Amino acid sequence: MSSDRWLDDDAGPVVRPYTVTRGRTRLREDGLDLISVLEATGVAVPRRARLDPEHRTLLALCRQPITFADLASEIDLPIGVVRVLVDDLRDENLLRALRPTSTGDVPDEFVLRKLLNGLRAL
Amino acid sequence: MDYVHSDAAVRDTAAATGGDRLIAAKILIAGGFGVGKTTMVGSISEIRPLRTEEVLTDRSVGVDDTTGVDGKTSTTVAMDFGRITLPDDLVLYLFGTPGQQRFWFMWDELSLGALGAVVLADVRRLADSFAAVDYFEERGTPFMVAVNCFDGAERKNPDDVRIALDLDESVPLLLCDVRDRESAKSVLITVVEHVLDRTTARP
Ligand SMILES: Nc1nc2c(ncn2[C@@H]2O[C@H](COP(=O)(O)OP(=O)(O)OP(=O)(O)O)[C@@H](O)[C@H]2O)c(=O)[nH]1
Ligand SMILES: [Mg+2]
Numbered sequence: 001m002s003s004d005r006w007l008d009d010d011a012g013p014v015v016r017p018y019t020v021t022r023g024r025t026r027l028r029e030d031g032l033d034l035i036s037v038l039e040a041t042g043v044a045v046p047r048r049a050r051l052d053p054e055h056r057t058l059l060a061l062c063r064q065p066i067t068f069a070d071l072a073s074e075i076d077l078p079i080g081v082v083r084v085l086v087d088d089l090r091d092e093n094l095l096r097a098l099r100p101t102s103t104g105d106v107p108d109e110f111v112l113r114k115l116l117n118g119l120r121a122l
Numbered sequence: 123m124d125y126v127h128s129d130a131a132v133r134d135t136a137a138a139t140g141g142d143r144l145i146a147a148k149i150l151i152a153g154g155f156g157v158g159k160t161t162m163v164g165s166i167s168e169i170r171p172l173r174t175e176e177v178l179t180d181r182s183v184g185v186d187d188t189t190g191v192d193g194k195t196s197t198t199v200a201m202d203f204g205r206i207t208l209p210d211d212l213v214l215y216l217f218g219t220p221g222q223q224r225f226w227f228m229w230d231e232l233s234l235g236a237l238g239a240v241v242l243a244d245v246r247r248l249a250d251s252f253a254a255v256d257y258f259e260e261r262g263t264p265f266m267v268a269v270n271c272f273d274g275a276e277r278k279n280p281d282d283v284r285i286a287l288d289l290d291e292s293v294p295l296l297l298c299d300v301r302d303r304e305s306a307k308s309v310l311i312t313v314v315e316h317v318l319d320r321t322t323a324r325p
């Protein structure tokens with residue numbers, strides 16, 4: 001923590017970026033929205049794949065479909081870092097996006113009605 | 123509010139859905155600084171920790187020793203993030219858009235795939251909401267305005283607020299107190315109704 005500097009109360013400590021991702025930032029436009037649903041493919045991890053503990057944790061969390069935002073929240077890493085890790089796992093075909101919402105598709109009428117009923121019943 | 127440990131919540135949702143039927147929807151809670159965004163997300167949903175990073179320029183750090191691995195330094199910013207688990211494999215996510223101008227870079231990412239937005243406004247400082255109203259108007263994102271009636275502020279006539287914000291008649295406007303769960307709930311219902319109206323009105 002000694003190298004941390006505080007900007008102000010809204011920003012957390014200033015950190016060296018992306019230690020987990022070995023300095024890589026987002027590699028490509030991955031088309032992932034915060035509510036895109038991710039799921040592990042179930043493919044065995046190739047021996048040559050260099051997976052960090054974070055990759056493995058993430059993969060385990062994706063055994064059941066999970067949204068990108070929930071994933072980032074669970075693993076407690078910043079969104080940008082999780083993007084890179086997810087990217088790595090998708091490159092290895094270990095993870096797939098069930099619903100990439102890069103097109104920004106929004107729920108249809110049927111879903112909206114269910115949403116409304118659900119909220120009213122809260 | 124109760125803090126439900128997130129671990130169980132996620133697994134439950136996923137297990138209940140059994141695969142790709144999990145449907146996630148997203149609503150943004152926007153508005154100026156200190157207008158009640160965090161309060162609203164907290165009163166109606168299960169708040170979860172979520173951080174994003176902000177890349178800092180040397181100047182914003184105020185020191186020159188900022189050579190990170192790729193020459194950038196970043197800081198993490200906590201986001202307002204909440205989820206409401208509904209029946210039928212449906213999960214509604216709420217994201218608060220950071221009020222401070224320097225966090226506006228996040229708005230585009232947050233807006234993608236959002237079904238609608240709530241612009242919170244403080245009766246005493248309506249002008250602070252102009253930016254958010256403009257943003258969603260320009261983007262074509264369906265939105266409503268929820269006016270937080272802070273203590274000590276007179277209850278405004280909604281029509282006056284509409285005029286002050288130069289809102290189109292089609293934009294729903296509601297007076298609310300988002301500290302109150304029922305009030306926050308009616309705000310969400312109003313915005314979803316609005317989105318539904320727009321969807322069904324389309325030819
Ligand atoms: N009277 C009243 N007070 C409110 C209401 N909503 C929020 N507050 C209070 O206003 C203050 C600011 O609320 P926040 O929820 O932190 O506002 P915010 O929009 O998240 O603020 P920033 O993230 O800093 O932009 C808190 O002290 C709340 O308790 C409301 O509807 N009525
Ligand atoms: Mg806040």
